[in-house]
Amino acid sequence: MQSYTIGQAARLLGVSPDTARRWADAGRVATHRDEGGRRLIDGRDLAAFSIEVAQSGTGEEDASYTSARNAFPGIVTAVKLGDVAAQVEIQAGPHRLVSLLTREAVEELGLEVGMQATARVKSTSVHIDRA
Numbered sequence: 001m002q003s004y005t006i007g008q009a010a011r012l013l014g015v016s017p018d019t020a021r022r023w024a025d026a027g028r029v030a031t032h033r034d035e036g037g038r039r040l041i042d043g044r045d046l047a048a049f050s051i052e053v054a055q056s057g058t059g060e061e062d063a064s065y066t067s068a069r070n071a072f073p074g075i076v077t078a079v080k081l082g083d084v085a086a087q088v089e090i091q092a093g094p095h096r097l098v099s100l101l102t103r104e105a106v107e108e109l110g111l112e113v114g115m116q117a118t119a120r121v122k123s124t125s126v127h128i129d130r131a
Contacts, residue, residue: 002115003040012046012075013053014093043114047077050091072097072119073131079111088128090119099126
């Protein structure tokens with residue numbers, strides 16, 4: 001399972017590293033330390049927390065999340081596989097994006113809850129790139 005530093009988590013949540021650090025210090029999201037002493041957040045924990053933050057509206061109001069070149073980097077919060085089709089949800093800061101794609105594409109990308117991914121939007125389509 002992928003883990004994220006406080007700085008990476010902050011970028012994915014659309015907040016400052018200081019805000020993410022305060023949330024971790026307050027126990028709002030669980031952290032652990034790597035061999036080098038850096039605090040890390042497990043991907044699944046960050047995915048669940050990103051949904052909580054987006055729903056509660058506790059992000060930084062002045063933080064802008066841009067769709068420059070129509071790319072939304074974020075964290076995978078849900079993967080629902082059918083026989084042929086799949087649904088992938090990404091939380092990109094305050095934005096929740098949902099893409100319908102083939103099961104084969106999800107499996108080839110190895111998409112799982114908690115991993116980084118980028119939703120790319122073109123007209124009425126959302127394409128998912130693995131980070």
